[in-house]
Amino acid sequence: MAYSFLTLAKDVLEKENIPLSIEEMWDTAKNLGLLEKLSSSGKTPIRTLSARIYVDIKNNPDTIFEQVCKRPAKFFLKGKTAGLKEYEDKQKQEKRHQKHKFGERALHILLSSFVNADEHFKCSTKTIYHETSKREKSGKNKWLHPNIVGVHFPFESYTENTLKLFDILKVNPYKLYSFEMKIDINLSNLREYYFQAVSNSSWAHEGYLVALHIADDPELIDEMRRLNNAFGIGVVRLDAEHFMQSEILFSAKEKESLDWDTINRLVDSNPDFKKFLDDLMEDIKIGKIKSRYDEVYLEEEQMYQYAQKNSILS
Incomplete structure (x- = not known):
């Protein structure tokens, strides 16, 4: 069975265990050597990855993916509550640090x-x-x-x-x-x-x-x-x-x-x-x-x- 874009996204998100943007998924997959497993000859494979994930979330009731934020758009695996909570805590911490006017x-x-x-x-x-x-x-x-x-x-x-x-x-x-x-x-x-x-x-x-x-x-x-x-x-x-x-x-x-x-x-x-x-x-x-x-x-x-x-x- 061919290695698909959705399988790549799943592997990357499981490995990182935090929400990622399409670009972050692609860069991580490259570092992990997963891009070589793709059987795609398209000119813009990163766009293909994005399209496959969006279509899967919209049309597949059994999708394993979910979009957790919009700007920037980031995706995660359903049911991974621990990783999502860690991500949300980190986001809150970064926002809090941004608003702090003291060191x-x-x-x-x-x-x-x-x-x-x-x-x-x-x-x-x-x-x-x-x-x-x-x-x-x-x-x-x-x-x-x-x-x-x-x-x-x-x-x-x-x-x-x-x-x-x-x-x-x-x-x-x-x-x-x-x-x-x-x-x-x-x-x-x-x-x-x-x-x-x-x-x-x-x-x-x-x-x-x-x-x-x-x-x-x-x-x-x-x-x-x-x-x-x-x-x-x-x-x-x-x-x-x-x-x-x-x-x-x-x-x-x-x-x-x-x-x-x-x-x-x-x-x-x-x-x-x-x-x-x-x-x-x-x-x-x-x-x-x-x-x-x-x-x-x-x-x-x-x-x-x-x-x-x-x-x-x-």
């Missing part, structure tokens, strides 16, 4: 203010600018740098005598945090973002993936829970209107020991991270927070005005 770093003060006041963290933070890192071979430092790092100082939690006892008993009352910041998280980007956080947070006691918008999707939450159980990175959802109502959706699994090899690599690579460690060591030495860390807001009204000014609430 991820505009959210840093929101996270810094929350973790500074929250009972679980009570930490001071430092933004890490990856642009300041040493230039390395392409890909070498991919997913190396966290967006924000933090340290919990126990100075306000324990008396001076207790801190001295910690020192004698070699108990560490300090805790280091790593945060990967995103604007939106949904099913289509969760795994990429999560493993980015896994990669650049391995050095800390606790690592977190943080976002302003997290899709209200039970399937997404279940996948987050599975990843958290397997890899230990926590998830924080920010609230720009009431920053103290930001919440830890999943707590990170605390590591007893630090990844010193990665810490050493970060120190060697990035001056911001080196300054962060220098500052926290100086503050530990003198027993109080004297160094400069990221700015925080103490009042929700301040944060609300900031969020309005930077279009974060829109």
Whole structure:
């Protein structure tokens, strides 16, 4: 039996598992080596592919194809709900990014203010600018740098005598945090973002993936829970209107020991991270927070005005 245009479309859509335009189907088929299987000698085979699909959808009640959008026209296989949902989530994400008038770093003060006041963290933070890192071979430092790092100082939690006892008993009352910041998280980007956080947070006691918008999707939450159980990175959802109502959706699994090899690599690579460690060591030495860390807001009204000014609430 001859290999038909409709069979080619079916094979391509099954392989890609997302809606595609006629042009995208054709290019994918070319990359997969499927065009050689066609027994067509027409001068405009891509138009033939388009015509066959449209005719099949219009005239065949048992067609396996459906048009899922018009501009541009894209087609998918009936019943492939998972792939279609992933595609729709990605489209929503792209539209949301297009309308955002702010970048991820505009959210840093929101996270810094929350973790500074929250009972679980009570930490001071430092933004890490990856642009300041040493230039390395392409890909070498991919997913190396966290967006924000933090340290919990126990100075306000324990008396001076207790801190001295910690020192004698070699108990560490300090805790280091790593945060990967995103604007939106949904099913289509969760795994990429999560493993980015896994990669650049391995050095800390606790690592977190943080976002302003997290899709209200039970399937997404279940996948987050599975990843958290397997890899230990926590998830924080920010609230720009009431920053103290930001919440830890999943707590990170605390590591007893630090990844010193990665810490050493970060120190060697990035001056911001080196300054962060220098500052926290100086503050530990003198027993109080004297160094400069990221700015925080103490009042929700301040944060609300900031969020309005930077279009974060829109």
